[in-house]
Amino acid sequence: MPTPQELEQRIEAAIPGAHAEVSSADNVHFSARVVAASFDGMSRIQQHRLVYDVFDGQLGGEIHAFSLRTEVP
Amino acid sequence: MSDNQIREAISEAIRDNEVLLFMKGTPQQPMCGFSSRTVAALQAMETPFAAVDVLPDPRIRQELSGLSGWPTIPQLFVNGELVGGCDIVIEMYESGELAETLGRDAPAQAPAQAPDAAPQAAPTLQPENRLG
Numbered sequence: 001m002p003t004p005q006e007l008e009q010r011i012e013a014a015i016p017g018a019h020a021e022v023s024s025a026d027n028v029h030f031s032a033r034v035v036a037a038s039f040d041g042m043s044r045i046q047q048h049r050l051v052y053d054v055f056d057g058q059l060g061g062e063i064h065a066f067s068l069r070t071e072v073p
Numbered sequence: 074m075s076d077n078q079i080r081e082a083i084s085e086a087i088r089d090n091e092v093l094l095f096m097k098g099t100p101q102q103p104m105c106g107f108s109s110r111t112v113a114a115l116q117a118m119e120t121p122f123a124a125v126d127v128l129p130d131p132r133i134r135q136e137l138s139g140l141s142g143w144p145t146i147p148q149l150f151v152n153g154e155l156v157g158g159c160d161i162v163i164e165m166y167e168s169g170e171l172a173e174t175l176g177r178d179a180p181a182q183a184p185a186q187a188p189d190a191a192p193q194a195a196p197t198l199q200p201e202n203r204l205g
Contacts, residue, residue, distance in 0.1 A: 059144040
């Protein structure tokens with residue numbers, strides 16, 4: 001089962017310069033805040049897609065729920 | 074119904090409905106907190122919308138995500154374009170962008186926070202659920 005720390009590391013590794021804060025009470029439902037300069041100029045859809053892509057195929061499965069807020073620093 | 078027919082019906086629904094929400098359950102009885110919050114935001118806009126329940130057949134969700142490139146439910150489409158899932162819709166609701174996207178004025182007494190649950194609010198179009 002993924003831990004919030006693992007998810008943070010994966011997001012930060014996949015999106016250069018990103019800072020991720022992930023929390024979860026049960027390691028199934030996650031809440032994430034991701035701040036990245038590379039989001040600048042992207043629509044929210046594109047920003048969220050970039051993060052979702054990190055967990056290709058796991059969302060809705062192992063990661064049952066993933067609430068996301070993206071920000072440009 | 075074959076997978077292809079499902080995908081075709083989904084495309085058609087997206088094309089034919091100005092505001093379309095793919096969700097778990099129905100606006101009257103959402104089966105997931107994320108779907109419920111998204112419905113509440115749309116109902117607060119007093120905009121009629123169509124809804125498709127993805128639960129009756131797992132292939133609806135599979136084909137929808139294949140089509141939209143978006144992995145989670147709910148998914149809101151406006152004028153044939155994916156607007157986003159629950160987080161984006163709520164964020165846009167709070168910032169007033171949702172009203173803009175829907176081509177409406179923000180509600181006169183816009184609450185600062187998104188509503189928690191689907192309330193009384195505006196009548197919704199009966200879900201035109203040819204996929205169920």
